[in-house]
Amino acid sequence: MATNQNGGRSAGSWMGKLYGSATEAKEAAAFDKARRAVAQNILNPKEVVGEYDAGRVLMTTLGGEVRPISADDLAVFRQNIRTVQRHFKGGIRARQVLDMSLPVDRERAQREIRMAVPASASNGRVRFVTNAGPDSNVSRHHVAVEFMSYGAAASAGAKNPKQAANWLRKQPLKFDCDCGRHTYWFRYISTIGSFNAGRAETGFPKIRNPNLHGVGCKHVLRVMAEIESSGTVLLFLTRLLERARNSDENKAVLRQTQKEAEEAAKKGRVRDIKTTEDRRKAAAIARERRALQDAISKAPKPKKLTAATRRAKPSAAGFNAAQIALFKSMGLSDEQIALAAAAGSK
Ligand SMILES: [Zn+2]
Structure with a gap:
């Protein structure tokens, strides 16, 4: 052999x-x-x-x-x-x-x-x-x-x-x-x-x-x-x-x-x-990601989705660093995070 x-x-x-x-x-x-x-x-x-x-x-x-x-x-x-x-x-x-x-x-x-x-x-x-x-x-x-x-x-x-x-x-x-x-x-x-x-x-x-x-x-x-x-x-x-x-x-x-x-x-x-616990964690993250993306898609679009919004630093828009890190781990882009922040501040 x-x-x-x-x-x-x-x-x-x-x-x-x-x-x-x-x-x-x-x-x-x-x-x-x-x-x-x-x-x-x-x-x-x-x-x-x-x-x-x-x-x-x-x-x-x-x-x-x-x-x-x-x-x-x-x-x-x-x-x-x-x-x-x-x-x-x-x-x-x-x-x-x-x-x-x-x-x-x-x-x-x-x-x-x-x-x-x-x-x-x-x-x-x-x-x-x-x-x-x-x-x-x-x-x-x-x-x-x-x-x-x-x-x-x-x-x-x-x-x-x-x-x-x-x-x-x-x-x-x-x-x-x-x-x-x-x-x-x-x-x-x-x-x-x-x-x-x-x-x-x-x-x-x-x-x-x-x-x-x-x-x-x-x-x-x-x-x-x-x-x-x-x-x-x-x-x-x-x-x-x-x-x-x-x-x-x-x-x-x-x-x-x-x-x-x-x-x-x-x-x-x-x-x-994967153990059952691993699966549960992955499912929870996927659920949160879906809920967040859902919220973003339903949020009224800011009137001016402009270069200014895209340039806006997400950290300045109401999320702390830990929250931003979490969103990023869920695969959200800076722009999506900024949009979520804008939606939340209305
Ligand atoms: Zn063996």
């Missing part, structure tokens, strides 16, 4: 041949399983609940420094586990994954992981392929997503396949990624939170993530953003459900052709990775 030096290379080069990518995903999973089987220093569930032999001297980074695990640490671990489990009761929605992710993972997803396409599906289990980050030693990653409401969506109801697909992508799901970040930081969380779609991880992440923070790596975040809003995913799920409805047992297998996938990757715009 060629090293990918640039996350922004053309679709074809990072995507490689989709034919055979399922085998590659399987090999990665087998490698991970073998590595885990011989791993030393795993803090297992029995130990977390109290059967820990201090003679093992396992280490943790809880509190910020590497040091041996104490009985108090185990109590904190148990508390962190309870917190995660309170949040999740089987499955997690794409929106929740984005909302509960760490800022650092969102930034990486935004900057480095620009593309994710569905490669194949077997019933509710869909395999996505994403490009890899610039420091990766592989050119792509495999993210598996299990849509938990597939059965309900596939059963022909009042909804047509497209409506059902649109509903399905907002329902709880499980996921898995083959990267190190998912394996060492998040797989334990998805396991105890019951939204893991790969190998279960029972070893507490005492070194990498003892606080159990975050939920998805950059590849998973890119895939979740696509699941939530991309037309490509909607079309793919629609075709899958159409196929399922033509089968007596709701069974469907679907493979994206190389051409389809490359075209989808090429033409799909790169979505911003």
Whole structure:
């Protein structure tokens, strides 16, 4: 596998041949399983609940420094586990994954992981392929997503396949990624939170993530953003459900052709990775901008919209510097600001 030096290379080069990518995903999973089987220093569930032999001297980074695990640490671990489990009761929605992710993972997803396409599906289990980050030693990653409401969506109801697909992508799901970040930081969380779609991880992440923070790596975040809003995913799920409805047992297998996938990757715009809070802020700014532009368009035009008005310094026209900065951040021109000030002074 060629090293990918640039996350922004053309679709074809990072995507490689989709034919055979399922085998590659399987090999990665087998490698991970073998590595885990011989791993030393795993803090297992029995130990977390109290059967820990201090003679093992396992280490943790809880509190910020590497040091041996104490009985108090185990109590904190148990508390962190309870917190995660309170949040999740089987499955997690794409929106929740984005909302509960760490800022650092969102930034990486935004900057480095620009593309994710569905490669194949077997019933509710869909395999996505994403490009890899610039420091990766592989050119792509495999993210598996299990849509938990597939059965309900596939059963022909009042909804047509497209409506059902649109509903399905907002329902709880499980996921898995083959990267190190998912394996060492998040797989334990998805396991105890019951939204893991790969190998279960029972070893507490005492070194990498003892606080159990975050939920998805950059590849998973890119895939979740696509699941939530991309037309490509909607079309793919629609075709899958159409196929399922033509089968007596709701069974469907679907493979994206190389051409389809490359075209989808090429033409799909790169979505911003946004939390619900980010969206709310953007919507509020857009609302204010619309209201202001509306007010300006309705305001009676000053009799003399003259060179004098255009020359007029907005700051002298009733707005303070902070207000002017706000208007500018909303994309208003000096002239529009001056007009608003003139309208307000009538
Ligand atoms: Zn990943």
